[in-house]
Amino acid sequence: MNELDFSGRVAVITGAGGNPGLGRAYALLLASRGAKVVVNDLGVGPDGRGRIGSGPDEVVADIHAAGGEAVANYDSVADRDGAAxxxxxxxxxxxRLDIVINNAGIAPFAMFDEISDHDIExxxxxxxxxxxxxxRAAWPHMKANRYGRLVNVSSSVAFKGLPQQSIYSAAKLGVVGLTRALAAEGAEHGIRANAIMPNADTLAWQTMLSEDFSTGARKRGVVPEVVAPVAAWLAHEDCTYSGKILHTEAGGVKEVFFATTTGTRPNPELSLEDVGADIELIVDRTDSADVPDPGALPPGALSFAPKPYNLRGRRI
Incomplete structure (x- = not known):
């Protein structure tokens, strides 16, 4: 098996300043394989408040000590200009820029009717x-170079559901929709977009969950170092997949995918009563079928489409 490397590639990894942290593990692995890395982090806690340690500077120092190349960045990805x-x-x-791993995140725990408007935003x-x-900031550069790897970080919470994480779940499922659309748009430009749903014992876990839970996770091998290879492979030029969602925990990797039931035949006269009468057939998963991975629309598919509208409903 040939060893994969990232020589000549430049990567941006957001939220990479935590220790232990997924972003840090991604940065160290890519740098150890030859990538030049921008280590981005605000250096705040997982609840979005308070500074923690030295953030990305410490990760950059670790990369330099190992003979790699890296620079620190403290801008907020939540701000358009900051992302730029x-x-x-x-x-x-x-x-140049070849790889973006969108790892930055916060996850304050709160019930849906109690979380503050500020925390939602x-x-x-x-x-x-x-x-x-x-x-958006990386896209034009990747498009111009006809090469790019976008690795977006979602969460299994997005489809499993978790109390006190309603807004986080909503945002993380939105990441999946974004990823699949970008996979379709990027196909003709050499841009691959995939998502991971990682599970690992990180600074966020240790801050917000019990010590026993965190210790148990480490004993099971639920650590960032065995998640990093999954993100790194999706970021590598050998990865030609796009629109995939990979869940990884303790070194195990699974694909998360969409499927539909056989359901009912089209009925132009569908009534409310019809839905109720057929609901058991509608939700019967016996002969479900996978939803195809995103693909670019065929040439001319949008030739009939009207011009875009602005928010006031007027054509641009």
């Missing part, structure tokens, strides 16, 4: 909008 500055950190230093801003702003 993160990308500029790579372009100004090395003149923060969670959506960092997770969903952070992904959008980072991908």
């Amino acid at each position: 500055r993160v990308v500029s950190s790579a372009l100004d230093r090395w003149g 923060q969670v959506v801003g960092v997770h969903l909008m952070g992904h959008i702003w980072m991908c």
Whole structure:
């Protein structure tokens, strides 16, 4: 088996300043395989408040000590201009950008009817909008080079459901929708977009969950170091998949995918009563079928489409 490396590649990894942390593990692995890395982090706690340690500077120092190349960046991905500055950190230093791993996130625990408006805006801003702003900032450079690898970080919480994480779950499922759409749009430009749903004992776990839970996770091998290879493979040029969602925990890797039931035949005269009468057939998963991975629309498919509308309903 040939050893995979990232020589000549430049990567941006957001939320990479925690220790232990997934972003840090991604940064160290890619740097050890030859990538030049922008280590981004605000250096705040997993609840979005309070500074923690030295953040990305410490990770950069570790990379330098191992003979790698890296720079630190403290901008917020939740801010459009901040995301642009993160990308500029790579372009100004090395003149290119090949990989973005969107790992930045916060996860304050609160019941749906108790979480503050501020925390709702923060969670959506960092997770969903952070992904959008980072991908938008990187997109034109990847498009121009006809090469790019976007690795977006979702969560199994997005489909499993978890009390006190309603807004986080909503944002993380939004990341999946974004990833699949970007996979379709990026196909003709050499841009691959995939998502991971990682589970590991990180600073966030140790801060917000019980010590016994965190210790038990480490004993089971639920650590960032065995998640990092999954993100790194999706970031590598050998990965030609796009629109995939991979769940990984303790070194195990699974694909998460969409499926539909056989359901009922089209009925132009469908009534409310019809839905009730057929509901058992509608939800019967016996002969379910996979939803195809995203693919670019065939040439000319949008030739009939009207011009885009602005928010006031007027054509642009």
